[in-house]
Amino acid sequence: MNQDTLPYENALRIVLDASTRLSSEDCPTAACLSRVLATPIISTVDLPPFDNSAMDGFALRGDSIVHAGTELPIEGEQAAGDGIARARAGAWEIMTGARVPDGLDRVIPIEQTERVSSDSVRLLADVTPGQNVRVAGSDVAHGEKVLEAGTVLQPQHLMLLAALGVAKVPVGVRPRVAVICTGRELVDNPAQTLAPGQIRNSNGPFLAARLPLAGAEVVHVETVGDDAAAFEAALQRALNAGAKVIVTSGAVSMGHYDFVPQALERLGAQTLFHKVAIRPGKPLLFARLPGDVLLFGLPGNPIAVAVGLRFFVEPALRVMLGLPPETPYRVPLSKPYSKKPRLRFHLKSHLHIDAQGRLAVEVLEGQESYRIRPLSDANAWAVVPADVDALPAGALVDVHGVGHFEFPHPDFPLPGRAA
Numbered sequence: 001m002n003q004d005t006l007p008y009e010n011a012l013r014i015v016l017d018a019s020t021r022l023s024s025e026d027c028p029t030a031a032c033l034s035r036v037l038a039t040p041i042i043s044t045v046d047l048p049p050f051d052n053s054a055m056d057g058f059a060l061r062g063d064s065i066v067h068a069g070t071e072l073p074i075e076g077e078q079a080a081g082d083g084i085a086r087a088r089a090g091a092w093e094i095m096t097g098a099r100v101p102d103g104l105d106r107v108i109p110i111e112q113t114e115r116v117s118s119d120s121v122r123l124l125a126d127v128t129p130g131q132n133v134r135v136a137g138s139d140v141a142h143g144e145k146v147l148e149a150g151t152v153l154q155p156q157h158l159m160l161l162a163a164l165g166v167a168k169v170p171v172g173v174r175p176r177v178a179v180i181c182t183g184r185e186l187v188d189n190p191a192q193t194l195a196p197g198q199i200r201n202s203n204g205p206f207l208a209a210r211l212p213l214a215g216a217e218v219v220h221v222e223t224v225g226d227d228a229a230a231f232e233a234a235l236q237r238a239l240n241a242g243a244k245v246i247v248t249s250g251a252v253s254m255g256h257y258d259f260v261p262q263a264l265e266r267l268g269a270q271t272l273f274h275k276v277a278i279r280p281g282k283p284l285l286f287a288r289l290p291g292d293v294l295l296f297g298l299p300g301n302p303i304a305v306a307v308g309l310r311f312f313v314e315p316a317l318r319v320m321l322g323l324p325p326e327t328p329y330r331v332p333l334s335k336p337y338s339k340k341p342r343l344r345f346h347l348k349s350h351l352h353i354d355a356q357g358r359l360a361v362e363v364l365e366g367q368e369s370y371r372i373r374p375l376s377d378a379n380a381w382a383v384v385p386a387d388v389d390a391l392p393a394g395a396l397v398d399v400h401g402v403g404h405f406e407f408p409h410p411d412f413p414l415p416g417r418a419a
Contacts, residue, residue: 004274004275005275005276005277005282006273006275006276006277007276007277007344007386008276008277008278008311008344008386011273011276011284011286011312012311012312012315014272014273014286015272015286015312015315015316016315016316016319016325018272018286018288018294018316019294019315019316019319019320020292020319020320021172021319021320021321021322022172022173022175022244022320022321022322023172023173024038024039024170024171024172024173025170025171025173026168026169026170026171027168027169027170027171028167028168029158029161029162029166029167029168029169030158032153032158032169032171033153033154033155033158034152034153034154034213034215034405035152035153035169035171035172035174035215036150036151036152036153036171036172036215036321036322036323037147037148037149037150037151037152037153037169037170037171037172038149038170038171038172038322039149039170040145040147040148040149041145041146041147041161041164041166041169042143042144042145042146043140043141043142043143043144043145043146043164044142044143044164045140045142045164045165046136046137046140046141046142047137047139047140047163047164048134048135048136048137048138048139049136050099050100050136051099051100051133051134051135051136052080052097052098052099052100052133052134053078053094053095053096053097053098053100053107053132053133053134054096054107054132054133054134055096055107055109055110055132056094056095056096056109056110057093057094057107057108057109057110057112057113057132058072058074058091058092058093058094058107058108058110058113058121059078059087059091059092059094059100059101059104059106059107060072060091060104060105060106060107060108060127061087061103061104061105061106062105062106062127062129064128064129065126065127065128066106066108066123066126066127067123067126068123068124068125068126069122069123070122070123071116071120071121071122071123072090072091072120072121072123073089073090073091073119073120074090074091074092074093074119074120074121075087075088075089075090075091075092076092076093076101077092077093077094078092078093078094078095078098078099078100078101079094079095079098080095080096080097080098081098082098082099083099084099084101084102085099085101085102086101086102086103087101087102087103087104088103091121092104094107100133105129105130105133106127106128106129106130106131106132106133107127107131107132107133108123108125108127108131108132109132112124112125140160140164146160146164147160147161149322150322150323150324152215152323152405153169153171172215172320172321172322174215174216174217174321175215175216175217175244175245175317175320175321176216176217176219176241176242176243176244176245177211177216177217177218177219177243177244177245177246177247178218178219178220178221178222178238178239178241178243178245178246178247179204179207179208179211179218179220179221179222179246179247179248179249180220180221180222180223180224180231180234180235180238180246180247180248180249181201181203181204181222181223181224181248181249181250182223182224182225182226182231182248182249182250182251182260182300183201183223183225183226183249183250183251183300184225184226184227185197185198185199186198186199186200186201186204186223187199187200187201188200188201188204188223201223202302202372203249203250203298203300203302203305204221204223204249206302206305206306207221207247207249207305207309208221210309210403211247211309211313213403213405213406214309214313214314214317214403214404214405215317215321215405216245216317219238219241219242219243220237220238220241220243222234222237222238226251226259227259228259228262228263228266231248231251231259231260231263232263232266232267235263235267235289239289239291239293243293244292244293244294245293245294245295245296245313245316245317245320246289246293246294246295246296247295247296247298247308247309247313248260248295248296248297248298249298249299249300249305250298250299250300251297251300252274252283252284252285252297252298252299253283253299260285260297261274261285261297264285264287264289264295264297267289267290268289268290269287269288269289269290269295270287270288271285271286271287272286272287272288273285273286274286274297277342277343277344277386278307278311278343278344278345278346279339279340279343279344279345279346279369280299280301280303280304280307280346280369281298281299281301281303281304281305281307281308281346281369282299282343283299283304284296284297284298284299284304284308284312285297286312294316296308296309296312296313296316299369301369301370302369302370302372302375303348303367303368303369303370303371303372303375304369306375307346307381310346310381310400310402310403310404311346311381311400314403314404315404317404318404326400326404328383328398328399328400329351329398329399329400329408330396330397330398330399331351331359331360331361331382331396331397331399331408332358332359332360332361332393332394332395332396332397333360333361333362333363333382333391333392333393333394333395333396333397334352334354334360334361334362334393335362335363335393336390336391336392336393337363337384337390337391337395338389338390338391339384339388339389339390340389341386341387341388341389342386342387343386344383344384344385344386345367345383345384346381346382346383347363347364347367347381347382347383347384348363348364348366348367348374348375348377348378348381349361349362349363349364349378349379349380349381349382349399350362350364350377350378350379350380351379351380351399351408351409351410351411352410352411353410353411359410361380361382361397361399363382364377364378378402379401379402379408379409379410379411380399380400380401380402380408381399381400381401381402382397382398382399383397383398383399383400384397
């Protein structure tokens with residue numbers, strides 16, 4: 001290994017140390033889906049807010065058991081949405097969700113009763129204290145912590161917040177990210193006919209789509225040719241758009257048109273590392289621009305871009321959002337795997353349930369960094385450390401989701417593949 005090529009763990013530590021948690025902002029609860037909670041949420045109310053009936057029936061009271069065969073006068077009726085009612089004696093007909101009248105402490109289902117007359121009811125079963133009553137605060141008590149800081153807010157959390165009457169919550173500010181793709185061969189317009197030597201830009205749409213799923217706000221996307229001056233102008237436009245993170249693709253290797261390192265030097269950037277012992281994506285560059293703007297220079301091959309985003313940019317975003325480091329799954333390989341030594345491999349993989357109902361991960365065919373189709377078949381990344389060159393079937397490997405907010409979700413083997 002070249003002495004200038006950092007091990008992945010060292011490079012990641014440099015990235016994490018250079019990343020800073022961002023401030024928080026209040027966000028309307030209805031608009032905070034997938035945002036990261038900045039502080040814990042403490043309930044200021046009880047949920048349910050009052051004792052209410054779990055079913056349609058009759059609300060009663062008694063010292064202990066009210067026995068089957070008891071006849072009671074019907075004193076009143078309570079429907080969902082009715083306010084406070086005070087019981088004197090007898091039974092109250094009550095609907096599901098209705099507030100239990102003060103003084104009553106149990107509900108018998110309607111099907112366990114019979115009407116004796118229009119104003120009296122007979123019980124067909126014993127009824128015990130608290131039966132079929134949802135007690136105030138039994139779901140959430142006043143003063144209870146309901147959500148921890150760092151929670152990535154999902155619909156079920158929004159349901160809880162709405163039930164508690166929380167109108168807005170403090171969430172981490174989204175990191176503002178710009179994307180700059182380089183290469184005179186790139187064509188952005190899908191309707192444009194390709195000239196000889198041209199290819200369609202897939203990195204730009206990929207990054208622009210995946211960064212918001214990782215918690216970022218994309219503020220600028222641009223494609224420039226193999227021209228240092230044009231690249232520097234694009235960087236300035238990204239900074240003017242408020243970017244605090246810039247992700248570039250291409251022009252970071254050692255070729256004649258790989259101008260990004262020199263352009264950054266002219267701009268006064270500090271290159272923190274250039275080249276990491278990984279595959280794909282070894283030429284990856286990480287720099288700090290004036291104003292503490294972070295720049296990730298990813299190689300141009302599509303899968304190198306995907307790996308650079310997943311295993312360098314997204315860990316930085318986690319720090320900025322106030323999230324702890326990820327913990328990968330440990331999953332057995334479904335087949336043996338071998339690789340070249342001295343490089344950490346990030347492999348397009350398929351997490352699945354095998355024919356015996358066991359969790360397993362398959363390394364997909366087509367691991368070359370230019371091959372996009374296998375990435376579309378992948379639902380996970382498997383990682384094999386640098387110091388390992390061969391693993392038997394059943395060996396445990398680290399498995400990550402396709403994105404840091406997207407946990408690996410196993411399914412059945414892909415069509416045409418044996419379990």
